[in-house]
Amino acid sequence: MIRAVVFRLALVLMSAAMDILVVGAGIVGLATARALARRGHSVIVAESEGAIGTGVSARSSEVIHAGMYYPAGSSRARHCVAGAALLYAFCESHGVPHRRCGKLIVATNDSEREAIAAIAARGEANGVPGLVMLDGSEARALEPNLACVAALHSPVTGIVDSHALMLALQGDLEDAGGAVAFNSRVAHIAQAPDGWRVAVNGEALPFDAVVNAAGLGAQAVAGTVEGYPAARIPRQVLAKGSYFGCLGRPAFARLIYPAPVEGGLGIHLTLDLAGRMRFGPDVEWVDTLDYQVDPARADRFASAIRRYWPGLPEGVLTPDYAGIRPKLTGPGEPAADFHIDGPGEHGFRRLIHLFGIESPGLTSSLSLAEEVADRLIDV
Numbered sequence: 143m144i145r146a147v148v149f150r151l152a153l154v155l156m157s158a159a160m161d162i163l164v165v166g167a168g169i170v171g172l173a174t175a176r177a178l179a180r181r182g183h184s185v186i187v188a189e190s191e192g193a194i195g196t197g198v199s200a201r202s203s204e205v206i207h208a209g210m211y212y213p214a215g216s217s218r219a220r221h222c223v224a225g226a227a228l229l230y231a232f233c234e235s236h237g238v239p240h241r242r243c244g245k246l247i248v249a250t251n252d253s254e255r256e257a258i259a260a261i262a263a264r265g266e267a268n269g270v271p272g273l274v275m276l277d278g279s280e281a282r283a284l285e286p287n288l289a290c291v292a293a294l295h296s297p298v299t300g301i302v303d304s305h306a307l308m309l310a311l312q313g314d315l316e317d318a319g320g321a322v323a324f325n326s327r328v329a330h331i332a333q334a335p336d337g338w339r340v341a342v343n344g345e346a347l348p349f350d351a352v353v354n355a356a357g358l359g360a361q362a363v364a365g366t367v368e369g370y371p372a373a374r375i376p377r378q379v380l381a382k383g384s385y386f387g388c389l390g391r392p393a394f395a396r397l398i399y400p401a402p403v404e405g406g407l408g409i410h411l412t413l414d415l416a417g418r419m420r421f422g423p424d425v426e427w428v429d430t431l432d433y434q435v436d437p438a439r440a441d442r443f444a445s446a447i448r449r450y451w452p453g454l455p456e457g458v459l460t461p462d463y464a465g466i467r468p469k470l471t472g473p474g475e476p477a478a479d480f481h482i483d484g485p486g487e488h489g490f491r492r493l494i495h496l497f498g499i500e501s502p503g504l505t506s507s508l509s510l511a512e513e514v515a516d517r518l519i520d521v
Contacts, residue, residue, distance in 0.1 A: 159182050159183055159184065160183045160184070160349075160351050160492070160518070161183070161184045161186075161337075161348070161349050161350045161351075162178050162183050162184065162185045162186070162349060162350060162351045162352070162353065162518070163185075163186055163187075163188060163328075163340055163347075163349040163352045163353070164178070164185060164187045164188070164352075164355055165187075165188050165328050165352070165353065165355060165356045165359075165363050166187070166188075166189065166197075166354070166355040166356035166357055166359070166360075166363075167187045167189035167191075167194040167195065167308075167312075167322050167324075168194075168195050168197055168198055168199035168308075168355065168357050169195060169199040169304065169307065169308055169311070169503065169504050169507045170199075170355045170357070170496060170499050170506075170510055170511070171189075171353075171355035171356070171357075172194060172195075172308055172311040172312055172315060172322075173311055173507040173508050173510065173511035174353055174355055174510070174511040174514045174515070175187045175311075175315050175320055175322075175353075176311050176314045176315040176318065176320070177508075177511035177512055177514070177515045178320075178511075178514075178515050179314075179315050179318035179320035180314070180318050181515055184319065184320070185315065185318075185319075185320035185321075186320065186321055186323055186349075187315070187320070187321070187322040187323065188323050188326040188327075188328055188340075188342055189322055189324050189325075189326060190325070190326065190327045190328075190359070191324065191325070192324050193324065194308050194309070194312055194322060195304070195305065195308045197357045197358050197359075198357045198358060198465065198466070198467065198468065198499075198500065198503070199304060199308060199357070199504070200304075200305075200465075201433070201463060201464065201465030201466070202304060202465060202501070202503075202504055203385075203410075203412045203422070203423070203501075204301050204302055204303070204304045204412070204414070204504070205299065205300070205301055205302075205397065205412060205504075205505070206226055206229055206230070206240065206242075206299060206301065206302055206504075206505050207222055207226065207299060207501070207502040207505040208223070208226060208245070208265065208270045208271075208273075208296045208298050208299045209223035209226065209265065209268050209269075209270045209502070209505075210247075210261050210262065210264055210265025210268060210270045210273065210294075210296065211261060211264070211265075211402065211407065212264070212268065212502075213479075214264060214267040214268055216479045217479045217482065218479055218480055218506070219264075219268045220268075221502075221506035221509040221510050221513070222268075222502040222505050222506050222509075223268055223269050223270060224506075224509040225502070225505045225506035225507060225508050225509035225510065226298065226505050228508035228509055229302070229307075229504075229505060229507070229508055230242070230300070232307075232310070232508060233302060236310040236313075236314075237310075238302065238303060238306045238307050238310050239302070239303040239306055239415050240300055240301065240302040240303065240415075241300055241301055241415060242298060242299070242300040243299070243300055243301055243395065243396055243397060243413060244296060244297045244298075244299055244300075244396045244397070245295075245296045245299035245396055245397040245398070245399060246276075246281055246284065246285060246288070246290075246293040246294070246295055246296075246396055246397070246398055246399070247261060247293060247294040247296070247399045247400075247401070248281065248288065248290035248292070248293045248399065248400060248401075248450050249291050249292045249293065250289065250290055250291065250400070250401075250449045250450055251291065252291065254291075254400075254401040255291055255292045257401040257402070258292065258293070258294045259275065259294075261402075262275055262294050265294075265296070270296070270298070271298055272295075272296065272297045272298050273294060273295070273296055274294070274295045274297075275292065275293075275294055276292065276293045276294070276295055277291075277292055278290050278291045278292060278293075280293075281293035281295075284395075284396065285394050285395065285396060285398070287393045287394060287451055287453055288394070288398065288450060288451065289449070289450055289451065289452050290450055299397060301397070301412065301413060301414065301415060302504075303415060304504060307504075323342070325343075326342050326343055327342065327343060328340060328341070328342055328363055328366060329341045329343075329344070329366060330366050330368065331352060331363075331366050331493075332367075332368040332369075333369065333490070333491075334348065336348070336350075337349055337350040337351070337492065338350070338351070338352050338492070338493070340352060350492060351493070351494075351518050352492070352493050352494075353494045353514055353518070354493075354494065354495040354496060355496045355499070355514075357499065358378075358380075358431070358466065358468045360378075360468065360495060360496060360497050360499075361375050361376070361377075361378045361497065363495075364483075364495050364497075367490070367493070370488070370490065371488075374483060374487075374488055375495075375497075376470050376478075376481055376497050376498065377470070378468050378469070378470070378497075378498075379427070379469040379470065379471060379472040380427070380430075380431070380466050380467070380468070380469070381406070381425055381426070381427060381428070381466065381467045381469050381500075382423075382425075382426040382427075382428045382432070382464055382465070382466050382467075383422055383423020383424060383425060383426070383464060383465050383466070383467065384422055384423060384424055384435045384436070384439055384461070384462075384463075384464045385420050385421065385422030385423055385435070385462040385463050385464065385465075386420065386422060386435070386439075386440060386460060386462055387418070387419075387420050387459070387460045387461075387462040388418070388419040388420060388421065388458050388459060389458040389460060390455065390458055392413065392417045392418065392419050393419065393451065393453070394411060394413070394419065394451075395413075396413075397410065397411060397412050397413060398410060398411040398450060398451070399411075400446070400449065400450055403425065406423060406424070406425045407501075408446070409421055409422060409423070409424050409443055409446040409447060410422075411447070411451070420462055421443055421447055421459065422443070422462070423464070423465060424442070424443065424446075427472060427473055428466065431466055432464075433463070433464045433465075433466070434464065435461035435462065435464050436461075440459045440461070443459055444459060467500035467501065468497075468498060468499070468500055469498060469500060470497060470498035478498055479498075480496070480497075480498060480499055480503075480506070480510070481495075481496075481497035481498045482494065482495075482496055482497075482510075482513065482514070482517075483495040483496075483497065484514075484517045484518075485517070486517070492518055494514055494518065496510070496514070
C-alpha cells in the first residue's frame with residue numbers, strides 16, 4: 143500500500159515538470175526561476191539586456207528590511223518578514239556578503255514620535271523580531287552623532303551586496319539546469335492548445351507556463367499577451383529616487399531612517415559593506431527613465447539630513463546614483479500592495495504577472511518566488 147502511494151506520488155511529480163519562461167533577470171525574476179528549477183522544472187529566463195539585474199535591482203539601497211512599515215496581512219508585510227529570514231539564510235549558505243547592522247527610525251519632534259510608535263505597533267503585528275522603542279538619550283548612546291527625541295531600534299535590519307546576491311541566484315538556477323538568455327526581448331505571448339507560444343527575438347517558442355517578472359517593463363509585457371484584458375493591467379507610476387554619497391569617515395554604525403514621507407521612507411542614511419555612508423532616496427515623480435542625479439538636489443538633501451544629523455559638514459554630499467520604482471499609485475494616493483495576478487484572478491492557465499514589485503522587493507524576493515512557484519501548480 144505504502145509503495146503504491148509513493149509510486150503514484152512520483153508519477154504526479156514527474157508529470158508536473160514544465161517548460162517555464164520567466165521574463166526578467168532582476169532579483170525577483172532570478173529568485174523565481176531558481177525556485178522553479180529547484181522543483182524540477184525546465185526554466186529559461188528571457189532578459190532584454192545583456193546582463194542580469196540592470197533595472198530596478200541594480201539601483202536599490204541594498205537594505206534587508208525587517209517588515210515594520212507595511213499593513214498587517216498585506217503581501218508586502220508577509221513576504222518581507224518571511225523573505226528576510228530566507229535571505230539571511232541564503233546569504234550565509236552561499237557566501238553572499240551581508241551584515242545585520244541594525245536600523246534606527248528616528249523622531250525629531252513629538253508628532254514624529256507618534257508616527258514611529260505606530261510603525262512599532264505595525265511591526266509587532268507583522269511579527270518583526272527585536273523591535274525596541276528608545277528615548278532620545280538611549281538612541282544617542284547607540285549613535286552619539288544622532289539628534290532625536292525618540293527612536294525605534296530594529297536590530298535585524300541589514301545590508302547586502304545585491305549584485306553578489308543576483309550572481310548566487312543565477313548560479314543556483316544554472317546548477318538546477320536553468321539558464322538566462324540575454325538580449326532576448328519578448329514581443330508577443332499567445333495561448334496554445336498545449337500551453338503558450340512566446341515570440342522572443344522574432345522566433346515563436348513553446349512553453350507550458352510564463353511568469354512576468356519584468357519590473358519596470360511588467361505592464362508592457364502584460365500588454366503583449368493575446369486576449370489579456372487591458373483593464374487588468376494596472377497603471378504604472380514612476381518614482382525616481384536619487385542618492386548622494388558622503389565624503390569623510392562614517393559618523394554612524396547603523397542605518398538611520400527618518401519618519402516616512404509620501405511615496406517613500408524619507409531621505410535616510412544607509413551604509414555599504416565597506417562602511418561608507420550614502421543618503422537617499424528622495425521621491426521625484428517622473429514620466430521617463432532618467433537616471434541622472436541633479437547636483438542641485440544636494441541642498442534639499444542636506445536640510446533633511448541635518449534634522450537627525452546636525453553635524454553634517456558643508457560640501458560633503460556628492461551625486462551618486464538614482465533608481466526608479468515601478469509604483470502602482472501616485473502622489474496623494476495610499477501605497478499599493480504587491481500585485482500578483484495569477485490564474486485564480488485572471489483565468490489564464492499557468493500565467494503569472496508580478497506588478498509593482500518595488501521596495502521591499504529585494505528582501506521579499508525568495509518568499510515571493512515560493513508563492514509564484516506554488517501558484518503555478520494546477521489545482
